[in-house]
Amino acid sequence: MFDPEGDSPLYQQVSEVLRLRLAQSSPGAPVPSEAQIQHEFGVARTTARRAIRILRDAGLVHTIQGRGTFVGAYTGIPAKPGNSSKYRQIADELVQHILEGRYRPTRPVPSETALIQHYDVARETVRRALATLREEGWIYTVPQRGSYVAAEERWPTTRNDNQTTVVESATSHAPARQ
Structure with a gap:
């Protein structure tokens, strides 16, 4: 499978290994990040990026900026609704x-x-x-x-994303902020 000393480019080898894994994944499942690919295969980030690009160009994965890369073609529905980036x-x-x-x-x-x-x-x-x-x-x-x-x-009194208000710190006895 993956042979760093082989004659084919590393990004193609990584892409092929990932392609075989994708065949056993369900649509919408996350694909390893560039950092994870880099760590697993011991390759540069550009190599990981090129491997993902091959899969994306083949329509096997789609990328949502700020969220990651997921198995299958983009359907317009977020892979994991409600999750933040x-x-x-x-x-x-x-x-x-x-x-x-x-x-x-x-x-x-x-x-x-x-x-x-x-x-x-x-x-x-x-x-x-x-x-x-x-x-x-x-x-x-x-x-x-x-x-x-x-x-x-x-510190802000409310979060920009309207998710939470600042609550009492575990180390103080001050009243909670609203």
């Missing part, structure tokens, strides 16, 4: 850690590299999650130093 899931989890006191005001949040490794996602996904938190007022970034949790008084 990966960057939003990461941002939400980081907010939860802030509210629980795991990440305290004026203290650093994990680095981009640490978040990439923890969530097994692309750098751009982590950057988008951090940018979202910056825009919402949860964190701020110091050039050449990293991102830090904002002072509690700067």
Whole structure:
């Protein structure tokens, strides 16, 4: 199957392995991310991207920006209705850690590299999650130093996505924000 020393291009070999796996998957099932393919096969991200492109061009998978790649042709129906994008899931989890006191005001949040490794996602996904938190007022970034949790008084009172209101922090006894 996959032979890194073989004479066919790596992206074609990876694409063929994925094609065989897709045959046993149901429509709408997620396809491994570029980062997962990169890790599994030990290839560059561009190789993983080209392998996915072959499958997409053949109509075997479809990609929804911000959500991922899924088995089958695009039907106009989201693969998993109601799920938010990966960057939003990461941002939400980081907010939860802030509210629980795991990440305290004026203290650093994990680095981009640490978040990439923890969530097994692309750098751009982590950057988008951090940018979202910056825009919402949860964190701020110091050039050449990293991102830090904002002072509690700067935290938003409601989330931009209208999902949640900020609740009482697990480390304080202040009244819940509305």
